Amino acid sequence: MSILQILDIGLAGLVLAVAAWTVFARDAFAAVVGFVAYGLLLSLVWVRLFAVDVALTEAAIGSGVTGVLLIGAAGRLRKLEASGGDDELPGASLRLFAAALCIFVTLVLAGVVLSLPDPGPTLAPEAARHLAETGLGNPITAVLLSYRSFDTMLEKVVLVLAVVGVWSLAADQYWGGAAGNPRGAEPDGTRALLAQVLPPLGILIGIHMVWVGADEPGGAFQGGAILAAMWMITMMAGLTEMPSIRSRLLRLVLVAGPAVFVAVGVAGVAFASGVFAYPTGFAKPLILFIEAFMTLSIAVTLPVLVAGPPKRLRQQ
Amino acid sequence: MNDFFLSAAGIILFTVAVGLVRVLSGPTNADRIMATQLLGTGGITSLLLVASATGVRGVDDVALGLALLAAFAAIAFVDNVAAPDSDTSKGDRTE
Amino acid sequence: MNVLLDLFSVIAICFGTFFFLAGTAGLLRFPDALSRLHALTKADNLGVGLIVLGLLPHAGSLLAALKLVAIWALIQLAGATSAQLIARAIRRSG
Amino acid sequence: MTAATLAGFIGSALVGLGLYGLITDPQPIRKILGFNLIGSGVFLLFGIVARKGAAAGFAADPVPQAMVITGIVVAFSASALAIALVLRLYEVAGPVSLRSEHTSNKAEK
Numbered sequence: 001m002s003i004l005q006i007l008d009i010g011l012a013g014l015v016l017a018v019a020a021w022t023v024f025a026r027d028a029f030a031a032v033v034g035f036v037a038y039g040l041l042l043s044l045v046w047v048r049l050f051a052v053d054v055a056l057t058e059a060a061i062g063s064g065v066t067g068v069l070l071i072g073a074a075g076r077l078r079k080l081e082a083s084g085g086d087d088e089l090p091g092a093s094l095r096l097f098a099a100a101l102c103i104f105v106t107l108v109l110a111g112v113v114l115s116l117p118d119p120g121p122t123l124a125p126e127a128a129r130h131l132a133e134t135g136l137g138n139p140i141t142a143v144l145l146s147y148r149s150f151d152t153m154l155e156k157v158v159l160v161l162a163v164v165g166v167w168s169l170a171a172d173q174y175w176g177g178a179a180g181n182p183r184g185a186e187p188d189g190t191r192a193l194l195a196q197v198l199p200p201l202g203i204l205i206g207i208h209m210v211w212v213g214a215d216e217p218g219g220a221f222q223g224g225a226i227l228a229a230m231w232m233i234t235m236m237a238g239l240t241e242m243p244s245i246r247s248r249l250l251r252l253v254l255v256a257g258p259a260v261f262v263a264v265g266v267a268g269v270a271f272a273s274g275v276f277a278y279p280t281g282f283a284k285p286l287i288l289f290i291e292a293f294m295t296l297s298i299a300v301t302l303p304v305l306v307a308g309p310p311k312r313l314r315q316q
Numbered sequence: 317m318n319d320f321f322l323s324a325a326g327i328i329l330f331t332v333a334v335g336l337v338r339v340l341s342g343p344t345n346a347d348r349i350m351a352t353q354l355l356g357t358g359g360i361t362s363l364l365l366v367a368s369a370t371g372v373r374g375v376d377d378v379a380l381g382l383a384l385l386a387a388f389a390a391i392a393f394v395d396n397v398a399a400p401d402s403d404t405s406k407g408d409r410t411e
Numbered sequence: 412m413n414v415l416l417d418l419f420s421v422i423a424i425c426f427g428t429f430f431f432l433a434g435t436a437g438l439l440r441f442p443d444a445l446s447r448l449h450a451l452t453k454a455d456n457l458g459v460g461l462i463v464l465g466l467l468p469h470a471g472s473l474l475a476a477l478k479l480v481a482i483w484a485l486i487q488l489a490g491a492t493s494a495q496l497i498a499r500a501i502r503r504s505g
Numbered sequence: 506m507t508a509a510t511l512a513g514f515i516g517s518a519l520v521g522l523g524l525y526g527l528i529t530d531p532q533p534i535r536k537i538l539g540f541n542l543i544g545s546g547v548f549l550l551f552g553i554v555a556r557k558g559a560a561a562g563f564a565a566d567p568v569p570q571a572m573v574i575t576g577i578v579v580a581f582s583a584s585a586l587a588i589a590l591v592l593r594l595y596e597v598a599g600p601v602s603l604r605s606e607h608t609s610n611k612a613e614k
Contacts, residue, residue: 057578110517298578
């Protein structure tokens with residue numbers, strides 16, 4: 001057994017232990033902390049599966065942005081729930097039945113894993129064959145923005161729908177106000193330092209990830225999530241604040257990604273062979289053009305989702 | 317040399333994993349956050365070692381992304397969980 | 412020259428690993444939250460620093476080396492900030 | 506056993522664990538965590554399908570990987586919406602729980 005295999009098995013045990021902790025922990029906050037650690041470990045597993053693009057996404061969204069969302073929610077729930085709340089588990093027989101069901105599901109899935117053909121069916125040769133036509137070097141970016149671009153466009157629409165859903169949960173009197181914390185009168189020094197040093201570097205890294213995403217691991221999702229995190233840190237330090245949900249600019253940026261995507265897709269009818277087709281030779285510049293707007297939209301959508309519905313009165 | 321890198325990665329990962337006992341036992345929530353902070357640092361370091369040993373492209377970018385976000389959990393914790401009295405100055409201002 | 416560089420890497424990484432061990436031992440064994448925080452910052456600081464130092468001779472390109480140093484600097488920044496904030500939170504909660 | 510098969514077992518176990526949490530944990534936020542565990546387990550299963558489909562010089566089939574990337578983003582937005590719903594419910598209705606009917610009847614008396 002090689003050292004790498006020992007490492008893999010240890011990592012697997014660790015991931016499962018932390019996942020079990022998030023399920024069985026008594027305290028909700030402890031469970032959430034476990035989930036943040038879990039996200040980090042999961043991106044290590046993705047690296048071991050040679051899925052570096054996925055590892056990047058999991059690192060930025062799974063452990064970073066989701067961590068802030070969940071810890072914020074756990075903190076707010078703890079405050080709202082003055083009595084300590086209800087953590088009574090269902091009866092022993094129900095739990096036993098649930099455990100049996102879950103073990104059964106796990107065993108069936110493990111059986112499926114064992115019976116998978118190796119090498120399995122694959123679309124990799126197809127993806128490779130047409131890669132030259134797109135001008136890209138990263139097959140995953142090609143899948144996301146060329147072969148299956150319709151899926152990716154709809155996924156951006158899901159993000160916009162989630163924002164609409166979150167905003168519509170605002171109490172009546174706060175409609176038109178802003179979410180999140182107001183700008184601090186005197187920002188706390190430690191946080192302000194971090195929020196001033198980190199973003200220039202983070203913005204550089206985020207844009208780097210989008211740019212190299214055409215040929216190397218990276219892309220609009222990963223870069224956008226990093227940029228989103230940078231905006232979030234300046235808000236957490238009280239240096240910037242979430243704009244009012246009435247802000248034209250905010251709404252425009254939120255829909256810019258999917259809108260540009262649809263526009264380019266429809267233009268394909270006139271200039272190429274059909275909807276969501278790119279004219280020959282122009283695929284790469286068009287893909288980079290769409291990715292630029294998508295990155296911008298993702299960078300704004302994620303913090304808006306984390307901030308939640310508006311909680312402050314509309315300013316005159 | 318590669319085997320040495322991998323062994324070091326393994327030792328670091330399991331060391332910080334043992335530190336996760338603090339997530340279980342606490343006693344305070346600050347201890348829990350500290351343990352994840354240590355796991356984050358150790359995870360990034362072992363990622364760098366594994367990247368150097370296996371030579372998979374782009375892994376250093378994963379480590380870079382994780383390093384950028386390393387302080388986020390701690391800041392979110394301090395803002396939301398550790399400061400019950402300062403709540404009025406934060407999210408729920410209704411004046 | 413190569414043997415010397417390898418030796419340098421081995422020594423640096425061994426010391427870095429030692430600091431991770433020490434940081435974890437401190438996190439588990441120290442009696443109060445503030446001393447545990449102190450132990451944690453040692454792993455952040457010296458552990459990562461020494462291992463990055465050990466990996467530098469093996470970085471393939473200048474960009475890769477720069478990224479390694481940037482990762483170390485970012486962990487420093489994150490570690491320092493969060494240690495400060497957590498310490499303040501511990502003191503406030505008494 | 507390869508790293509891919511091992512990851513497949515992790516994925517299967519994660520689906521089971523998440524399902525158990527989703528069924529038995531009474532607090533809504535814990536159910537959201539359980540749901541996310543199921544999701545990441547399914548993503549890992551996609552990951553091994555991708556890894557087993559390594560061909561044409563790629564270390565893994567790019568199509569499942571692209572689906573996982575969109576999946577992670579969609580899972581995040583679903584969690585954000587779910588959390589906003591739970592928080593709003595708490596604000597309007599006070600502490601809420603999703604425990605079984607039997608015990609909640611007792612609490613009302």
